[in-house]
Amino acid sequence: AEDGAAAGASGRAADSEGSSAAEGAGKERLFALLSGRPQALAMAEEQLSEDDPVMLQQLLEGAGRFRRAAQESLRLAGRETRFSRRLRELGNAVAILTRGIDGGDRSLTGLRTAVQNQMELLSAQVKLEQSFDAPMRFVGRSLADTLLELLRLEGDGSDRAKALAARLKVPDSRFWYLRIEALAAARAFDELAALAAKRSPVGYAPFVRAFLDARPRAMAQAKRVCPKVEDLPERLRLQCECEAWDDAAETARRIGTAAAAIEALQAMGMRGSGTEARAKLEALAASGR
Known part of the structure; x- marks a missing residue:
């Protein structure tokens, strides 16, 4: 009896292996058949998209359409609500793309x-949600939004934001733009001014614009940062927006053209009547240089 049971089990295993092999061979024949028939492949793709997405991925990959096969995994990942399953589908997309790259498609x-x-990012967001005492929602946000939220919650010195930016290789210039945006949104103008006092990889015009967006409250900070803007025509425009007319007259003099003086005079309008700055600008405008 035991020998019979063992033989039965062995037979079932053999049948199972044979069935799997036959199924695999059948899929290969189907893939080969459809790969040369674009219309048939499109119809099969539409049908399998909902009925059997795994087979669709195999079909697409068998037809050499690695990008489309990976996109199917990404579509499935977007529908998953459980972190582990979403991560699995993303990993499957990476595996498909790797096979395509190994096959010669460097694109x-x-x-x-x-x-x-x-x-x-997904792994980091899950860990972030677990690291806060109060319930926080990071999963589903973009990298920029995640960094902005961390900077909003913890301030410009956020170690979590810095660590995430380093982990995902966020360019220093991009991270600085986010820091400026976060501080401006929080109306933390003293901290923003302190950041502007440092060597900035994005220049200083973004700081001036952030201060100007909060006018009149931060107008004084905007005027102080304007001279650090290296591009003279841009500095002139910002100084005119700040109504820093003496500084604008000096910048126009350094540019040395009548056009620069006229631009400043047009921005000034009647507000600078009788001032020394207006007299200097009018003299430069009249020079015709």
Whole structure:
């Protein structure tokens, strides 16, 4: 009896292996058949998209459409509500793209990197949600929104924001723009002025604009930062917006053209009548240089 049971089990295993092999061979024949028939492949793709997405991925990959196969995994990942399953689908997309790259399609490299970054971000967001005492929602946000929220919650010195930016290789200039945006949104103008006192990889015009957006409250800070803007025509425009007419007259003199003086005079209007700054600008405008 035991021998019979063992034989039965062995037979079932053999049948199962044979069935799997036959199924695999059948899929290969189907893939080969459809790969040369674009219309049939499109119809199969539409049908399988909801009925059997796994088979659709295999079909697309078998037809050499690695990008589309990976996009199907990304679509499934977007529908998953559980972190582990979403991460699994993202990993599947990376695996598909890797096979395509190994097969010679280097154009898939950028997409693979983007998906890998998405996996990194998702993992980091889950850990962030677990690290706060109060319930926080980070999953589903973009990287920029996640960093902005951390800066909003913890201030410009947020270690979590700095660590996440470093982990996901956010360019220093991009991180500075986010820091400026977060401080401006929080109306933390003293901290924003302190940041503007440092060497900035994005220049100083973004600081001036952030202060100007909060006028008249932060007008004094805007005027103080304006001289640090290196591009003279841009500095002139910002000084006119700040109504820093003496500084604008000096910048126009350094530019040395009548056009610069006329631009400042037009911005000034009647507000600077009788001032020394207006006299200097009018003299430069009249020079015709």
